[in-house]
Amino acid sequence: MSTGRRRKHLSVLRGTKRKKKKKTPNAIQTQIRVLTGWHFKWTEVDKKNRDKKTVSVPVAEVIGVEEGRVEILPQKSVEDTDKDFTVFYVKRSSSGGSYGLLWRLGRTQFSCPSRVLRDQWIAHLRTAVKTHSPLRPHKLLVFINPFGGKKNGRQIYHSLAAPLFELADISSHVIVTERANQARDHILKKDLTGFDGVVCVGGDGMFSEILHGVIGRTQQEAGLCEHDPDVTLQPCPLHIGIIPAGSTDCVCHATVGVIDPVTSALHIIIGDSQPLDVCSVHHASALLRYSVSLVGYGFYGDVLAESEKHRWMGPLRYDYSGTMVFLSNRSYTGRVQYLPADPLFSSPRDKTRCLSGCGVCSRSTERLFPNSSDSGSLYSSYSGQISTDSDGEWVSVEGRFKCVSLTCMSSSCTRSPLGLSPSAHLADGTGDLILVWDTNPLGFLKFLHRHTSAQDQFDLPFVQVHRVKAVRFSLVEDGEEQVHEESAYEEERGYAESGGRNGSQQHLAQRSTGQVITKEEKTTTPLICGLCCKKAPDVSVWNCDGEILSVTDILCKIHGQLVRLYARGIEDGAVIHNCIQQGKDCKRTCTLER
Numbered sequence: 001m002s003t004g005r006r007r008k009h010l011s012v013l014r015g016t017k018r019k020k021k022k023k024t025p026n027a028i029q030t031q032i033r034v035l036t037g038w039h040f041k042w043t044e045v046d047k048k049n050r051d052k053k054t055v056s057v058p059v060a061e062v063i064g065v066e067e068g069r070v071e072i073l074p075q076k077s078v079e080d081t082d083k084d085f086t087v088f089y090v091k092r093s094s095s096g097g098s099y100g101l102l103w104r105l106g107r108t109q110f111s112c113p114s115r116v117l118r119d120q121w122i123a124h125l126r127t128a129v130k131t132h133s134p135l136r137p138h139k140l141l142v143f144i145n146p147f148g149g150k151k152n153g154r155q156i157y158h159s160l161a162a163p164l165f166e167l168a169d170i171s172s173h174v175i176v177t178e179r180a181n182q183a184r185d186h187i188l189k190k191d192l193t194g195f196d197g198v199v200c201v202g203g204d205g206m207f208s209e210i211l212h213g214v215i216g217r218t219q220q221e222a223g224l225c226e227h228d229p230d231v232t233l234q235p236c237p238l239h240i241g242i243i244p245a246g247s248t249d250c251v252c253h254a255t256v257g258v259i260d261p262v263t264s265a266l267h268i269i270i271g272d273s274q275p276l277d278v279c280s281v282h283h284a285s286a287l288l289r290y291s292v293s294l295v296g297y298g299f300y301g302d303v304l305a306e307s308e309k310h311r312w313m314g315p316l317r318y319d320y321s322g323t324m325v326f327l328s329n330r331s332y333t334g335r336v337q338y339l340p341a342d343p344l345f346s347s348p349r350d351k352t353r354c355l356s357g358c359g360v361c362s363r364s365t366e367r368l369f370p371n372s373s374d375s376g377s378l379y380s381s382y383s384g385q386i387s388t389d390s391d392g393e394w395v396s397v398e399g400r401f402k403c404v405s406l407t408c409m410s411s412s413c414t415r416s417p418l419g420l421s422p423s424a425h426l427a428d429g430t431g432d433l434i435l436v437w438d439t440n441p442l443g444f445l446k447f448l449h450r451h452t453s454a455q456d457q458f459d460l461p462f463v464q465v466h467r468v469k470a471v472r473f474s475l476v477e478d479g480e481e482q483v484h485e486e487s488a489y490e491e492e493r494g495y496a497e498s499g500g501r502n503g504s505q506q507h508l509a510q511r512s513t514g515q516v517i518t519k520e521e522k523t524t525t526p527l528i529c530g531l532c533c534k535k536a537p538d539v540s541v542w543n544c545d546g547e548i549l550s551v552t553d554i555l556c557k558i559h560g561q562l563v564r565l566y567a568r569g570i571e572d573g574a575v576i577h578n579c580i581q582q583g584k585d586c587k588r589t590c591t592l593e594r
């Protein structure tokens with residue numbers, strides 16, 4: 001049915017005034033309903049006709065339309081009346097602390113003059129919902145990690161998400177995991193026919209399992225070898241949904257803006273679709289892991305290794321280990337090579353943020369999938385159409401680092417609201433490489449502390465950030481490796497003397513005095529030694545989205561938009577409040593991602 005026809009037809013479907021059951025002085029009456037192409041609108045007035053408010057809900061954000069007067073939360077109740085119907089929709093509210101918006105289940109009841117008209121309204125609304133959100137899932141495979149976070153994954157799913165899925169007529173097959181990697185193995189081996197998406201109830205570790213399963217399965221089916229870093233991987237047709245229930249829920253925070261199970265469940269229901277870049281990490285000719293949020297050497301590797309020793313502390317172990325590793329003031333030598341991304345498209349220092357409807361990511365979709373007419377819709381249409389940008393020149397730097405980090409997204413979380421790289425994009429086919437050269441403890445503390453505020457953590461003389469397509473890290477070969485024993489203070493003085501950031505890079509690369517470490521020493525030195533240990537370790541470990549890698553020399557390659565999440569990126573609260581909440585049509589937020 002065309003939009004025009006629908007509008008004409010529905011203009012006769014006027015609702016009559018209906019008082020809400022609760023007769024308070026401010027009781028709300030709903031009046032006049034209109035279903036235009038994109039929006040369902042009605043007017044609410046208080047009893048004395050003083051306060052009039054038009055509510056406009058994008059049809060794509062209608063969760064369900066039910067006969068009678070229905071309530072879902074906290075418990076389902078139905079009053080089956082002939083002339084009433086209830087509309088459930090997405091209602092936004094400020095999240096307080098976080099940057100994003102909380103989504104809640106809005107509910108409005110309407111009365112019609114006759115049952116026939118009521119049934120027409122229900123039928124038209126349901127048809128409109130199907131038309132406007134074609135990616136809504138019908139069947140989901142749900143994995144619950146019962147041991148993630150505060151061990152309340154089961155309760156979170158059954159009390160907050162499942163009733164919403166039921167309301168939206170989504171059937172779900174739920175598996176409560178009994179061991180690590182069960183979800184990954186299930187996705188890799190079992191029949192997934194009929195499933196539109198996989199939902200993970202847990203934290204970042206659980207998400208990573210599902211990510212590996214979904215990517216691996218897709219490549220298996222496409223007959224592609226994941227181990228070859230030069231292979232262009234096939235984008236995954238199964239969407240991934242995240243119901244946050246872990247101790248770290250960084251992927252959820254960076255893609256939704258808030259860590260909230262109800263918000264995430266509503267994004268899943270309406271079939272939001274957020275493409276996501278993925279980094280594959282290789283050693284020699286083997287794939288080690290995939291990562292979306294952090295591949296980090298030095299500080300972040302050491303903190304993870306240290307925290308693994310203190311799992312009994314629960315989430316507190318990260319604070320404890322962070323403090324211990326910071327106090328041990330370590331730095332590591334290495335060679336970093338990177339393939340820069342095209343600076344014309346974006347820069348990690350351009351002070352933009354990747355928000356819902358991001359222009360940089362949309363243009364990247366066109367670049368990555370040039371032959372696809374609707375690059376936001378079906379993955380099947382991507383097959384054989386993926387473009388690979390021509391590679392540029394690799395850049396090589398070496399020296400002593402506090403940390404080397406690569407992230408495919410901002411990696412924002414509650415503690416670091418803007419994240420490791422605030423201007424990183426979710427789906428532009430690039431990652432941000434952050435090099436923190438050795439510096440004094442105070443300088444490094446300043447760098448770390450800036451992650452918790454709006455201050456620019458890259459505006460420090462010992463920090464560099466590059467937008468890249470690939471990164472290689474290697475220990476410097478025997479004979480050429482130089483481990484320098486000057487104090488951190490002298491190191492920083494070197495920066496100043498050699499003229500800032502670029503000069504420092506040259507300065508570090510050119511120094512040629514110091515003690516040479518043999519390979520034997522490297523491998524026999526313990527990875528982590530506490531504050532009490534006199535000799536600092538010479539080699540750190542890689543932290544790959546919370547997993548320790550067993551090797552040091554790695555190659556990382558970014559795969560643009562390899563997977564899709566049931567999310568839409570972080571919504572710009574200011575824009576949303578000014579349009580949807582106040583009843584104005586907002587083409588930007590309502591249409592871009594569809």
Ligand SMILES: Nc1ncnc2c1ncn2[C@@H]1O[C@H](COP(=O)(O)OP(=O)(O)OP(=O)(O)O)[C@@H](O)[C@H]1O
Pocket residue numbers: 144145146147148149150176177178179180181201202203204205206207209245246247248249546
């Ligand atoms: N039934 C299970 N028993 C043990 N481990 C499991 C089980 N199910 C999943 N896991 C593993 O538990 C790890 C952590 O899970 P998750 O990310 O959900 O919780 P978390 O509390 O955020 O974890 P973290 O310990 O990383 O902070 C994952 O790597 C996952 O593979």
